[in-house]
Amino acid sequence: MPALPRFPSRTAPLVLLLTACLAWTAQAQPRAITPRGPLDAAEQNNISVFKRVSPSVVHITTLDMQRDFFSLNVEQVPRGTGTGFIWDEQGHIVTNFHVIQGGDAARVTLADQSSYSARLVGAFPDRDLAVLRIEAPRDKLQPIPVGSSRELQVGQGVYAIGNPFGLDQTLTRGIVSALNREIESVNRRAIRGVIQTDAAINPGNSGGPLLDSAGRLIGVNTQIYSPSGASAGIGFAIPVDEVNRVVPRLIKDGRFIRPALGVSAGTAQLHQALQLPRGVAIVGMGPRSPAAESGLQAFHRGRDGRIVQGDVITALNDEPIKDLDDMLALLEKRQVGERVTLTLWNKGKTRKQAVVLGASSD
Structure with missing residues (x-):
C-alpha cells in the first residue's frame, strides 16, 4: 500500500493553529442554563413588599440658599440627603427632623423620579420628627400602609x-x-x-x-x-x-403643642442635696399656670435664706414619674384642657391633686 502524502513542513504550523482555533471555539460556547424552581416564600415576600411599598418612599434633598459673589444671584446648593415617606393623599411627607434641620429649603423626589419643592408643615425635635408637604398629582401619591408597634415581638x-x-x-x-x-x-x-x-x-x-x-x-x-x-x-x-x-x-x-402644668423642675443635684424622692421637684410656677391655680407649692427660700419645702410630683394618673423626661413623656399623651390627677410628696406626706392641663409655650 502506497504511503500517504505528507503536508509540506511549512504548512504544519498553520494546520495546528487552525485545529487549535476550532477546538477553542467548540469549548467557548455559552453554558446551558440550569432550570430553577419557583422562588421560596421568603424571597417572594421580599419582592412583594418592595413592589407594594417602594412607591411610598421618597428621597429628600435639603438645600442651602447661597448668593454668588460676582453676580449676586441666589442659588440653591444641596446640603444633605435623607429619606421620607408619603403619609396621605394631601402630599404630606414624614421624615426625621435632623434630615431637614438647618436647611433653607428641600426637594422631594418620588419613586418615579419626579421632583417637587417641599415646604415645612411642622416639626417636633423632641421626637426627631418633621412633616413636609409637596404639591403633586393625587395619582402620584401612594400613602404608606400604617401598622402598630404595640404588638411587636423580638425576632419578627x-x-x-x-x-x-x-x-x-x-x-x-x-x-x-x-x-x-x-x-x-x-x-x-x-x-x-x-x-x-x-x-x-x-x-x-x-x-x-x-x-x-x-x-x-x-x-x-x-x-x-x-x-x-x-x-x-x-x-x-x-x-x-x-x-x-x-x-x-x-x-x-404646625407644631406639637404639649399639654403643660406650667412648672419649672429642680435639678438632680437638688434632689440629692435635699434627699428628695424620685420625681419632679417644683422650683417655679407661672402666676396663672395650671399648677399655681391648683394650689401646688414650689420650693423657695424663706426670709432667713433657708429653703422652704415644696411639692415633688411623683406620679400622673398613678403612673410613676422618676424625672422631668418621664413627666413630659406622660404629658405628651394627654390633651390641652384634660383633667389629670397628680401624686405629690411634701415633707414625707403624700397627697393627690386634680389639675386641668394648659398649653406649653415652647
Whole structure:
C-alpha cells in the first residue's frame, strides 16, 4: 500500500493553529442554563413588599440658599440627603427632623423620579420628627400602609427602604433585635420605646420606613450605632404608635403643642442635696399656670435664706414619674384642657391633686 502524502513542513504550523482555533471555539460556547424552581416564600415576600411599598418612599434633598459673589444671584446648593415617606393623599411627607434641620429649603423626589419643592408643615425635635408637604398629582401619591408597634415581638422580620449614601430605593432585611430602647433626640430629650433592628441602616436611610413582614409601617429609621459611621447591625427606629400620635398634630397645628402644668423642675443635684424622692421637684410656677391655680407649692427660700419645702410630683394618673423626661413623656399623651390627677410628696406626706392641663409655650 502506497504511503500517504505528507503536508509540506511549512504548512504544519498553520494546520495546528487552525485545529487549535476550532477546538477553542467548540469549548467557548455559552453554558446551558440550569432550570430553577419557583422562588421560596421568603424571597417572594421580599419582592412583594418592595413592589407594594417602594412607591411610598421618597428621597429628600435639603438645600442651602447661597448668593454668588460676582453676580449676586441666589442659588440653591444641596446640603444633605435623607429619606421620607408619603403619609396621605394631601402630599404630606414624614421624615426625621435632623434630615431637614438647618436647611433653607428641600426637594422631594418620588419613586418615579419626579421632583417637587417641599415646604415645612411642622416639626417636633423632641421626637426627631418633621412633616413636609409637596404639591403633586393625587395619582402620584401612594400613602404608606400604617401598622402598630404595640404588638411587636423580638425576632419578627422587618424591612427597611431608604436611600443610603444617596442610592435610591434600597431594600434591606433583618429582625426586631430589641424593644423599648432609649436614645437621645437632637435637642437631648430622651426618646423612649425605640425599636432596635439589625436591618442594614446607613447614612441616608434616616427618615425612611421600617416595615413589618406585611409591608406595614412600624417605625421611622432615625439613628445607627456605629463606631465607623456605617451600618454595624444596630439601628434604631421611632415606633409608629408614637409617629401616629405626633404627625396628625403637626399637620393640624404646625407644631406639637404639649399639654403643660406650667412648672419649672429642680435639678438632680437638688434632689440629692435635699434627699428628695424620685420625681419632679417644683422650683417655679407661672402666676396663672395650671399648677399655681391648683394650689401646688414650689420650693423657695424663706426670709432667713433657708429653703422652704415644696411639692415633688411623683406620679400622673398613678403612673410613676422618676424625672422631668418621664413627666413630659406622660404629658405628651394627654390633651390641652384634660383633667389629670397628680401624686405629690411634701415633707414625707403624700397627697393627690386634680389639675386641668394648659398649653406649653415652647
